[in-house]
Amino acid sequence: MSAVLTVDGLVKHFPIAGSRSVVQAVNGVSFSVAKGETLSLVGESGSGKTTVGRCVLGLIKSTDGAIGFHGRPIDRRRNIRSRELRGKLQLVFQEPAESLDPQVRIGNTIAEPLRSMGVSRPDQRRRVREVARRVGLRDSTLEQFPAELSAGQQQRVGIARAIVTDPELIVLDEPTSALDPTARAEIIDLLIRLQQELETAYLFISHDLSTVRYLSHRVAVMYLGMIVELGTAKELFSHPRHPYSVGLLSSVLLPNPNLKRESAVDLAGEIPSPIDLPTGCYLAGRCPFADDRCRSEMPGADTVAEGHTVNCFKHRDALRGHEALDYFDDFQVEAEKLLGAGRR
Amino acid sequence: MRILRYIGRRSLFIGPQLFGIILVSFLLVKLIPGDPAVMMLGPFATEEQLAMLNEEMGLDGTIIDQFWIYLQNLVQGDLGTSWQTTKPVFDDLAIRFPATLELITLSLLLALLIGIPLGVAAAYFKRSIVKKFSDYYGLLAGSLPDFWLGLILIYLFYTIMQVAPAPLGRIDFAVLPPAPVTNFLIIDSLIAGNWQALWSTLGHLVLPVVTLAVINAGPILKMTQATMERMLESDLIRYAEMCGLPKSVVIRKAFRNSLPSVVTIVSVLYGFLIGGAVLVEIVFSWGGAGQYAVQGVLNADINPVLGFVLFSAILSLIIYLLVDLIYFAIDPRIRG
Structure with a gap:
């Protein structure tokens, strides 16, 4: 599989008016997306995932790093x-x-x-009718x-507009977070089906983990402008290694009261300001495993399995406390339940 | 179809709305201190004379009685008489309202011509000199009093340069005005084919129109700029830009989506200027409706005031109806 999109060491700093300091929105992000693949960027608000999407499209100028489309730069x-x-x-759009x-x-x-x-x-005209049918819009629509359509239908229009040019990469910036659950399930199904038919690469930006689990091949967890863990969806959801990923996954409320959602990783405190970031690991201040090394030195990417990297010195500790919990299956079951609701 | 139903439904409310406006303004005007009888008869009138005049004018009854009398006359199209001009208020207003309308309509048209292009340019070229200029313009237009600007213009163009006609009304005294048909001097001159009158009318309009337009272009500029800025940042415009559509198409698209708020501000300004142009009217001795109403208020001459309020109310309702029709035309979300 050749990569459609490669991002290498992407950095984006926003200057602050009237000040010499900058907002460090993205701090060295690298990943690639292959043909027919979905890579999801997940993280809290402010983790820089939307900024990455904008940089990839060349809508905003990156401060440093390279973005390549089929090996040739986007800038x-x-x-x-x-x-x-x-x-x-x-x-x-969202x-x-x-x-x-x-x-x-x-x-x-x-x-x-x-x-x-x-x-x-x-x-x-011919092409529009063709894609409209493809996304499930009637000719009369x-x-x-737009105001005469439901939100779900409007998003179908948004998707039709995106695939009308037969693109190789679609950046999906939280395309389902403004939709109700039924519409969301339908749109997710549509996106999966379109990808199978058209072999489009998706860069899916979301904080909705059950949706991410359902349609991603690979997942990158972002925290304060960095990818802290990157792996296949299955690996990452079943064996999250980074304390932040563990915390993020266990923070999701699945609508099933029988599931145990206990976690040894309790992320205390607030996200540090992206204006003056701490030295060392950005999570050190909130992480229960953090020691002196974490506070003074930035961990590099550690390959723990094939295609699974973690930026953490302590990922073994994080995993140990968690081996019993298999998030993957929980998510699998719940996501099927949730998202299957909208299927005909 | 929908639009006809809409107009029908709107018209149902016009009656009650007008009644409410008349009632409130009648009561408010009655609260203004001042006895018209004293004003009319002068300081040497006797008690009996005053009482007699009050009785004659129906001012001896309660407020309710007076309101009832006013309403009865109103239904017959009688707005009462102004004791200052000694003419029926309706006839007075039939001359003065067109004077004001002619003035403020032209002013707003010119204000649109100034405000919209500047607003669009300032929104699009964010770091340009145009943006700076329009920022200062908005500030100045918001802080300068219109009558002061009128006086400055008179001083410059009449007193010093002597290119503008004297600020004494709508037409030269020496020019024979056209036969009154609509009382809009431009239209009447055109009907009569009286070019001399038309020329004189236009000449007299220039300074007051420029005065009002320069001031009122401020809010139009600000509204256009703010809405356009928001529009240009919106997802739909960003997408159009990403598609590589030409700049002119993108700007037109953004502007079309900003139009409703521009229409709104213009309708508000129009309603406001009917009475709000009064200071400029006074400066230019325009003899417009606002001036007429203010003189009524100052001299306890109630009928002109009420007549003015009624006329303005009807006009405002018409304007708002028109604005709704424009919304229908420009916004498919309402058209449905």
């Missing part, structure tokens, strides 16, 4: 806007209602990305305005 000059990459990279022009009929909204690609009108 301020060569990005989603440039003719060469137009249509190859796509984006689906709020479907706000990303669709209320004044424009659905059919024309879906055709929008084609307009600047030199596609003839009849071809546009194409004549309607």
Whole structure:
């Protein structure tokens, strides 16, 4: 499998007006996404996952690091806007209602990305009808305005608009977090089906772990602008190694009171400010396993299994306390239950 | 279809709304101290004369009685008489309202021409000189009194440069005004084919229109800029940009989505200016409706005041109805 997208040592600092310090939104993130693969970025708000998505599309200029699309760089000059990459990279927004022009009929909204690609009108129309059917929109819907559609349908329009150009990579920026559970399940199903049919690579940005578990091949856990753990969804959800991942996974409330959600990792305190980050591991102040080394030295990536890396000195301790809990199966079962609800 | 039903439903409320407005303004006007009889007869009038005049004018009854009389007359289209002009209020307003409307309509059109392009440019070119300029402009327009600007303009263009006509009304005394049809001097001159009158009217309009437009372009500019800025940051515009659509298309798209709030601010300004242009009217001796009403208030001349309130209310209702129709036209979310 060749990588569609490679991100290497991505750094993004936002300057603060009237100050010499910066907000360190992303601090050296590296990953790759292969054809037909879904990589999820998970983390709390402020962990930098959306910023990574924006940098990948070239919407904001990265401070350092390299982003490659099929091995060739994406930057301020060569990005989603440039003719060469137009249509190859796509984006689906979190709020479907706000990303669709209320004044424009659905059919024309879906055709929008084609307009600047030199596609003839009849071809546009044919293509729009084709993708509309593909995402489950009726032909009559194409004549309607966004406000006449439900949120779920609006998001289908957002997805139709993204796949209309036959992209190789779609950045999905929390595409389901504004939807109710039924609509969410339908959209997730749709995304999975489309990926199987079109072999599109997804960069899925979310904090909704059950959704992430359900559709990701690999998962990257982000904390304060860094990937602290990266592995296959199965590995990561069944044997989380990083104390932060463990804490994050155990913090999810699954709607099943019989599941034990005990955890030895109790992350106390607040996230440090991304303006002045501590030396050493950023989690040290909140981590029950932290020792002096954690506080003074930044842990590098440690490969614990094939394709599973953890940035932690103490990941063995974290794992030991947790071997009994198999989050993966819990999530599997619950996610099936939850997301299966919307399936016909 | 929907729109007809909507207009029908709206019209049902016009009656009660007008009644409420008349009732409240009647009571409020009655609260203003001052006895019209004293004003009319002067300081040497005797008690009997005053009582007689009060009885004659129906001012001896209770407020309820007076209101009832007013309503009865109103239904017959009689707004009473102004004791200052000794003419029926309706006839007075039929001349003065068009004077004000002509002035503020043209002013707002010019204000739109100034405010919208500046607002759009300031929102789009965030770090440009245009943005700086429009920031200062907004601040100045918000803080300068309009009558003061009017006086400055008169001083510059009439007194010093002598290019503007004297600020004494809507048309030169020496020019024969066109036969009154609508009482809008521009329209009447056109109907009569009286070019001299048209020219004179336009000349007299320039300074007051510029005065009001320069001041009122401020809020229009600010509203356009703020809405456009928000729009340009929105997901839908960001997406259009990402698709590589040309700048002009993106700006037009953003502007179309900002239009409703611009329409709103214009309708608010229009309603406000009917009475709010009064200081400028006074500066230019315009003889408009606001000036008429203020003189009524100052001289305990109630009928002109009430007539003005009623006319303004009806006009405002018409404007708001028009605005709703414009919303229907520009926003598919309402059209449904």
